[in-house]
Amino acid sequence: MSCSFVSSTNRKSSGDCLLAIDTATELCSVALMTADRPIIERHALDPQGHSRLLLGMIEAVLEEGGLAKSEITAVSYDSGPGSFTGIRIGAGVAQGLALGLNVPLLGISSLMILSQHVSKELGSEKPVLAAIDARMNQVYWGLLRQDSASDSGWRWLETPKVSDPGELANFVEGCVGIGSGWDSYATTFQQTKTASWVSSRFPDASSQMHIAKRLIASGIKETWQEALPTYVRDKVTY
Secondary structure (H helix, E strand, O other), X not given: OOOOOOOHHHOOOOOXXXXXXXXXXXXXXXXXXXXXXXXXXXXXXXXXXXXXXXXHHHHHHHHHHOOOHHHOOEEEEEEEOOOHHXXXXXXXXXXXXXXXXXXXXXXXXXXXXXXXXXXXXXXXXXXXXXXXXXXXOOEEEEEEEEOOOOOOOEEEEEEEEEEOHHHHHHOOOOOEEEOHHHHHHHHHHOOOOOOXXXXXXXXXXXXXXXXXXXXXXXXXXXXXXXXXXXXXXXXXXX
């Protein structure tokens, strides 16, 4: 797949230029942020189209920003858990860009990205129970709380794992829920306690961008070899 990028002679921005890539679930999205303009984003809900769409989205946000690929100063991507195929697509493109441009690469958890999304959407400071449908009657999930002292702005109360849906019933009280796992198993999660939750939401590059920006400001800059995917489960399902 080929992709062209705008010439640096059209440059309209200066300073840091962060590119975020998210292909870990059904939503394919890309976001670009520079120091002097709002986030530019492209997204499409197309579970089978990530490999076809991704490079074109990157080209589109760079063109809208008037930037050349060479002006990217850092790259982030959704490192999972999620779709094995989707994670590999995003990781491959992100690692290729980071290696070719010799810039830092950050891998950010899909569950943390979902948590960032729901905190922004609802303005809630409750712990977030993020869950993604892992197929095979299981969910990828984690429990997070906002923490201003953390480099990412989030602290893990329960680190990413894969479980049967019924096991999450022990964690829903006092939380807000988000992710495709809730869309599929909300009734099972709430066997004994109920929780507020947001439906039909996926990890996205714009929410990821806010976490990546904070990590970079804290001095965390991984190399392309270090920012590895988080599969959680070894068996491939989709």
